[in-house]
Amino acid sequence: MSDKETIHRAAEIIKEGGIVAFPTETVYGLGADAFNPLGVARVFEVKRRPYFDPLIVHVANPANVKKLVKETPSNAKKLIERFWPGPLTIVLLKEENIPDIVTAGLPTLAIRMPNHPMALALIKESKCPIAAPSANPFGYLSPTTAEHVRDQLGDQVDLILDGGSCPVGVESTIVSFLEEKPMLLRPGGVSLEEIESVIGEVGTSPFEDRPTAPGMLSKHYAPRTPIVLDWSEKNLDLYKDKNVGLLVFQEPGNDLKFRPMEILSKRGDLREAAANLFAAIRRLDALNLDLIVATPIPEIGLGRAIMDRLRRAASKGE
Ligand code: TXA
Ligand code: MG
Numbered sequence: 001m002s003d004k005e006t007i008h009r010a011a012e013i014i015k016e017g018g019i020v021a022f023p024t025e026t027v028y029g030l031g032a033d034a035f036n037p038l039g040v041a042r043v044f045e046v047k048r049r050p051y052f053d054p055l056i057v058h059v060a061n062p063a064n065v066k067k068l069v070k071e072t073p074s075n076a077k078k079l080i081e082r083f084w085p086g087p088l089t090i091v092l093l094k095e096e097n098i099p100d101i102v103t104a105g106l107p108t109l110a111i112r113m114p115n116h117p118m119a120l121a122l123i124k125e126s127k128c129p130i131a132a133p134s135a136n137p138f139g140y141l142s143p144t145t146a147e148h149v150r151d152q153l154g155d156q157v158d159l160i161l162d163g164g165s166c167p168v169g170v171e172s173t174i175v176s177f178l179e180e181k182p183m184l185l186r187p188g189g190v191s192l193e194e195i196e197s198v199i200g201e202v203g204t205s206p207f208e209d210r211p212t213a214p215g216m217l218s219k220h221y222a223p224r225t226p227i228v229l230d231w232s233e234k235n236l237d238l239y240k241d242k243n244v245g246l247l248v249f250q251e252p253g254n255d256l257k258f259r260p261m262e263i264l265s266k267r268g269d270l271r272e273a274a275a276n277l278f279a280a281i282r283r284l285d286a287l288n289l290d291l292i293v294a295t296p297i298p299e300i301g302l303g304r305a306i307m308d309r310l311r312r313a314a315s316k317g318e
Contacts, residue, residue, distance in 0.1 A: 006161060007118060011125035013158045019043050021135040021149045022122050023163030024114035026087045026171050026189050027142035027278070028149050029058065029132030030157065031122070037099040040131050044101070046156045049138040054104040055131040056089050056172070057111050060123035068095055068129065069109055075199040076177045082198050085115035087168050087189025091176035102131045112172050118163045134171060141221050141278045141285075141313070144169050148282065169275035170305045175202060187304040189274070220312040221278075223285035227292045227314040239291060245284040247294040249273060260287060270302040277306055281313065 001009070010020045017039040019032050030047060032039030034057045044051060059065060062080050065072060069092040072080075076090050094109035103109055111129075114120065123130050134142035135149045135157070143149045146162035154160075173188035175195065183203040184192060196202055225245075246252075246261040250268040262280035264273035284292050294310050297303045 003118070006159075007121045007125060010122055010159050010161055011127075014039070014122070014126040014128070014130065017042075018158040019046065020122065021143075021146070021153065021157050021160040022119050022132075023146070023161060023166060024058075024116045024119045025085075025166060026114070026168045027144055027166050028135040028146065029114075029119070029130075030135035030149075030153070031058070031130040031132035033126065034102055034129040034131035035097075035099065036128075037101050040099065040101050043131070043133065046153060047133060047136070047138050049133060051101070052104050053133075053138075054106055054108075054110065055102050055133050057098075057102060057109060058119065058123055058130045058132055059111060059113050060120045062113060064129065065092075065111055068098060068111060069093060070095060073177050075182055076175075078198050079175065079195065080113075083190050083194075084113040085120065086113075087115070087170075087172040088112060088195075089172045089174045089186075089188075091174060091178065091185065093178070108176075108178060110174060116163060116166075118161050122161065139220055139222055141223060141281055142171060144275075144278045148279075165275070165279070167275060168271075169277055169279075170302065170309060173305070179203075187308045189302070189305065191301040192304060193301060220315075221309045222313045222315075223281050223292070225285050225287075225289050225292050227281075227294055227310065229294050229296060229310055229314045239293065242290040243288075244291045244293055245287060245289045247280060247284060247292055249295050249297045252295070260284065264297075264306075270297070270300075270306070273297065274302045274306055277309065 017036045019042050021030050032043050089110050089112040091108050091110045136142050144166040146160050168189040171188050173190045174186040176183045176185050181203045249264050251266050264276050297306050299307050
């Protein structure tokens with residue numbers, strides 16, 4: 001089948017209340033018609049996602065936001081104009097007609113317009129907004145290839161659209177507009193710096209006590225293999241009897257005895273590092289190591305999203 005035919009089939013499935021995995025510029029999503037509570041329930045079931053964790057609704061046209069939320073503050077409009085389609089999700093007060101299962105009973109809705117031709121074509125052909133979390137089992141890393149989805153959810157999904165690797169590689173940035181001051185709920189594919197250059201200061205809070213997107217449990221995005229972030233020569237010594245893999249930002253200068261190693265970006269480019277992050281961790285996770293040791297990454301631009309995911313992957317909390 002051609003891409004066009006496959007997308008057509010996928011849209012039919014969505015319209016019938018089925019679930020489809022599809023590529024976006026950030027990660028693969030697992031989508032259902034946002035107005036079909038049974039379809040959305042299947043997404044939760046397949047992911048084993050707790051029902052208290054709301055989904056992002058994806059639209060193909062910014063004009064459709066009006067139908068889904070009560071009001072769009074001017075700063076939210078500015079971000080939409082600047083960053084959509086793109087890796088930015090905004091949280092606003094929802095309209096009554098959105099099924100409760102989508103928002104986990106919250107009065108608010110998270111919305112974004114993805115920047116991927118397959119995602120946009122799917123939403124347009126389905127003729128409905130698509131509610132979609134990342135297409136991974138709850139708590140695990142998000143998939144950035146169709147293969148990742150097939151490996152973990154394959155037979156439980158009605159169809160997987162294959163659009164190759166996701167170019168951004170980390171999930172969307174989430175900004176909430178429920179209070180006077182916009183709040184960053186999750187760092188992601190659009191950097192905080194870029195957002196603040198458009199709307200001024202955005203509130204953030206540290207990893208531990210972020211008022212949270214409800215689903216931002218501290219332990220999340222986690223591979224099976226334990227990850228530690230406390231990189232130092234001393235620690236390397238500590239781990240010398242263990243079967244350790246390394247996840248490094250750039251080509252390491254010092255002489256490291258540990259193998260295997262994943263280098264996120266040889267030239268030290270944060271965008272490239274983000275695009276490689278989840279696939280690199282998955283490759284290490286497949287090796288049955290005792291431990292993955294990750295080097296810290298500069299927390300500017302996309303580095304903030306990368307470190308957020310690494311801290312969560314490394315967290316021992318639930
Ligand atoms: O890039 C992305 O955002 C990807 C692609 C598929 O679009 N989606 C994604 O969805 O990462 P998911 O479900 O894995 O993460 C969505 C996050 C969760 O932490 C959830 O708690 C939060 O968004 N969220 C959803 N609705 C919310 C709301 N009304 N208020 C606050 N947080 C919300
Ligand atoms: Mg997710």
